[in-house]
Amino acid sequence: MERLGDIAVIEVSNPPVNAVSQPVRAGLFETVAQAAADHQVKAIVICCAGRTFIAGADIREFGKPMLPPSLPEVINRIEATAKPVVIALHGTALGGGLELALGGHYRVALASARFGLPEVTLGLLPGAGGTQRLPRLVPFSGAVDLITSGRQIGAAQALDLGLIDKIAEGDDARSAGLDYAKVLIEESRAPRPTSALPCNPPEPGALDAARTRLAKSARGQIAPQKALDALQGACDLPFAEGLTQERALFLDLMNSDQRGAMIHAFFAERQVGKLDEIKGIAPRVIQSIGVVGGGTMGAGIATSALLSGLSVTLAERDSEAAERAYAAVTGLLKNAVKRSKLSEAKYVQIKAECFKTTKYYADLAPCDLVVEAVFESLDVKKEVFGKLDAVCKPGAILATNTSYLDVNAIAAMTERPRDVIGLHFFSPAHVMKLLEVVVADNTAPEVTATGFALAKTLGKVAVRSGVCDGFIGNRILSQYRKALDGAVIAGASPYDVDRALVAFGLAMGPYAVSDLAGLDIGWATRKRLAPTRDPCEAYAEFADRLCEMGRFGRKTGRGYYLYAEGRPTPDPEVDAIIAAERTAKGVKTRPLSAQEIVDRYMAAMVNEAARVVEDGIARRPLDVDVTLLNGYGFPRWRGGPMYYADRVGLDKILRDITTLAAEDDFLWQPAPLLQRLVADGKTFSSLNT
Numbered sequence: 001m002e003r004l005g006d007i008a009v010i011e012v013s014n015p016p017v018n019a020v021s022q023p024v025r026a027g028l029f030e031t032v033a034q035a036a037a038d039h040q041v042k043a044i045v046i047c048c049a050g051r052t053f054i055a056g057a058d059i060r061e062f063g064k065p066m067l068p069p070s071l072p073e074v075i076n077r078i079e080a081t082a083k084p085v086v087i088a089l090h091g092t093a094l095g096g097g098l099e100l101a102l103g104g105h106y107r108v109a110l111a112s113a114r115f116g117l118p119e120v121t122l123g124l125l126p127g128a129g130g131t132q133r134l135p136r137l138v139p140f141s142g143a144v145d146l147i148t149s150g151r152q153i154g155a156a157q158a159l160d161l162g163l164i165d166k167i168a169e170g171d172d173a174r175s176a177g178l179d180y181a182k183v184l185i186e187e188s189r190a191p192r193p194t195s196a197l198p199c200n201p202p203e204p205g206a207l208d209a210a211r212t213r214l215a216k217s218a219r220g221q222i223a224p225q226k227a228l229d230a231l232q233g234a235c236d237l238p239f240a241e242g243l244t245q246e247r248a249l250f251l252d253l254m255n256s257d258q259r260g261a262m263i264h265a266f267f268a269e270r271q272v273g274k275l276d277e278i279k280g281i282a283p284r285v286i287q288s289i290g291v292v293g294g295g296t297m298g299a300g301i302a303t304s305a306l307l308s309g310l311s312v313t314l315a316e317r318d319s320e321a322a323e324r325a326y327a328a329v330t331g332l333l334k335n336a337v338k339r340s341k342l343s344e345a346k347y348v349q350i351k352a353e354c355f356k357t358t359k360y361y362a363d364l365a366p367c368d369l370v371v372e373a374v375f376e377s378l379d380v381k382k383e384v385f386g387k388l389d390a391v392c393k394p395g396a397i398l399a400t401n402t403s404y405l406d407v408n409a410i411a412a413m414t415e416r417p418r419d420v421i422g423l424h425f426f427s428p429a430h431v432m433k434l435l436e437v438v439v440a441d442n443t444a445p446e447v448t449a450t451g452f453a454l455a456k457t458l459g460k461v462a463v464r465s466g467v468c469d470g471f472i473g474n475r476i477l478s479q480y481r482k483a484l485d486g487a488v489i490a491g492a493s494p495y496d497v498d499r500a501l502v503a504f505g506l507a508m509g510p511y512a513v514s515d516l517a518g519l520d521i522g523w524a525t526r527k528r529l530a531p532t533r534d535p536c537e538a539y540a541e542f543a544d545r546l547c548e549m550g551r552f553g554r555k556t557g558r559g560y561y562l563y564a565e566g567r568p569t570p571d572p573e574v575d576a577i578i579a580a581e582r583t584a585k586g587v588k589t590r591p592l593s594a595q596e597i598v599d600r601y602m603a604a605m606v607n608e609a610a611r612v613v614e615d616g617i618a619r620r621p622l623d624v625d626v627t628l629l630n631g632y633g634f635p636r637w638r639g640g641p642m643y644y645a646d647r648v649g650l651d652k653i654l655r656d657i658t659t660l661a662a663e664d665d666f667l668w669q670p671a672p673l674l675q676r677l678v679a680d681g682k683t684f685s686s687l688n689t
């Protein structure tokens with residue numbers, strides 16, 4: 001604490017994000033009491049050193065015994081202070097940090113500050129008074145939105161809502177806090193405890209409507225519903241009782257599996273970029289990107305880059321294709337304007353200054369990095385890379401967006417294999433968070449580091465993958481798809497499978513996803529791999545039959561499902577095709593329970609993931625978790641497949657695999673790594689170093 005005249009300034013300093021760890025709580029508890037007792041102090045300012053105001057409770061302390069004082073105790077003490085307490089905010093005031101701010105009497109923020117209660121994204125609810133104080137300051141619907149979505153808002157919106165009192169000019173929150181405190185002293189303003197305010201009333205039926213909405217949008221998650229319970233308490237109970245109820249609900253969630261899973265996901269996403277091979281290596285500077293191919297993937301990649309402030313030149317084979325690509329990209333940008341992700345002025349500027357299409361490869365010459373997103377054929381890609389190598393400037397990185405093909409073979413077509421890398425985006429590329437950074441044999445570490453830096457610029461999560469057919473994600477996908485096709489041959493329908501996995505937490509079932517992506521994509525891959533397919537593999541043919549009938553999914557109105565009026569409905573014709581295959585193969589079918597389907601899915605996924613880790617394609621189990629969470633719709637509240645496997649027990653997964661081998665001993669060969677871990681009594685997490 002520092003005293004400047006009649007103002008006490010308490011500055012929290014706990015890099016990197018000023019998390020309220022136990023020492024910070026203890027320090028605040030003590031210094032607030034000192035300032036309150038100091039007769040010369042007329043007002044108190046709480047601010048933070050470094051890049052941000054408090055970004056929340058210290059997540060690393062969760063799951064360990066909680067040491068006093070608790071954050072609610074600290075905040076209650078701040079609020080009970082008989083002198084005005086000003087909270088000066090900058091950076092990101094999140095979770096317990098924002099709750100602490102709500103406990104202050106006046107809030108001033110820099111214009112760049114952001115605010116949020118992201119606890120639900122960690123399987124929690126605000127547990128330091130956030131659910132009780134926020135609806136006393138902002139409209140009830142605003143509190144429900146912020147608390148149940150976990151989203152962040154900017155200073156202007158926070159001011160509109162009544163969350164803060166003032167936006168200060170400049171870039172010094174501490175000075176802004178001091179100036180505000182001086183005014184309060186001059187005007188003899190009294191403390192203004194939030195808890196003394198009445199709770200803003202909800203619109204009639206608002207809580208029930210929110211429950212119904214969240215039951216769909218946050219299906220399977222406990223925290224958002226519990227947060228609504230706490231908010232209901234804010235309406236119905238006196239403040240102190242509401243606070244007690246909130247604490248009880250928070251502690252329940254703290255003990256839940258979902259909290260463990262989501263915090264694993266949080267740290268895994270930060271760990272995934274920590275790789276010895278790029279430690280301390282400066283990435284190349286990327287300002288302009290070339291994209292070859294303006295189809296769905298290429299247009300999405302271009303949009304993602306433009307939205308992140310990069311310049312893009314997109315090359316297509318002729319003028320008509322280039323025009324179509326231009327319209328596709330500007331259409332996606334226009335949608336971003338509609339969804340308030342981009343301002344109209346910025347849109348106009350991007351169109352005028354940052355984006356062009358061309359039919360000449362030579363126009364890609366000045367680009368710092370070029371991503372190829374053309375047809376998925378090795379011959380086509382090799383040709384493109386030969387041309388790119390000839391025109392691109394020295395030091396430009398040449399990246400392929402292939403989902404399966406051999407990046408080494410593609411790199412070999414150039415004189416600069418050190419500058420060649422795989423950047424595997426997921427569709428739609430301007431939305432999906434995952435980027436697999438595929439490191440080929442000769443890729444320079446600096447180029448790998450640039451792949452990770454680019455992902456950060458694009459707001460994506462990058463995972464390092466080695467080269468193999470399908471890399472981390474699609475290689476695992478292809479195994480669990482075979483296992484699910486096996487479940488269908490054994491007796492489940494594709495609809496049973498989709499239902500079971502949606503109930504497990506996937507947003508969509510795998511067969512519905514195939515229909516959305518187009519069944520012809522998987523068909524092309526199967527045909528490509530057919531010559532190398534092992535004759536012992538129990539190959540399910542029904543997907544090929546559907547494709548032969550022109551049933552390519554949604555785009556043709558028929559796939560696994562029928563899409564009359566756009567809504568998917570099960571199709572008896574598909575059941576008949578599957579039944580015919582079972583009969584031809586002499587399979588004696590039986591019904592499969594939802595649990596059996598989930599167990600097969602998980603066993604296949606985890607088994608292949610163990611091979612992917614053992615082969616060094618994924619560096620660690622956590623890289624697999626981050627891949628499946630961000631690119632394949634694996635439910636975040638289950639932490640990822642490897643985390644899930646550790647929780648249910650690797651011995652159980654191995655037992656399932658051994659049992660399933662009786663049905664198909666080609667597919668269900670246990671991965672040696674899984675066997676070793678079970679024999680040694682270890683978990684996947686023991687390999688997450």
Ligand code: 3H9
Pocket residue numbers: 016017019055056057058059060071072092094095096097099118119122124125126127128130267270271
């Ligand atoms: C809560 O507050 C509960 C309360 O309601 C009730 C309590 C009773 N704790 O993300 P970055 C680390 S729940 C510990 O790369 P950025 C992070 O691991 C909490 N560590 O930076 C990383 O470490 P390392 C609610 C944390 O600039 C480093 O800081 N709050 C915490 O891209 C840099 O992080 C949240 O959920 C933490 N709370 O983004 C906010 N936060 O260098 C979570 C970060 O060793 N945090 N670290 O890898 C964030 O959203 C982002 O970190 C933030 C900065 C936006 C702040």
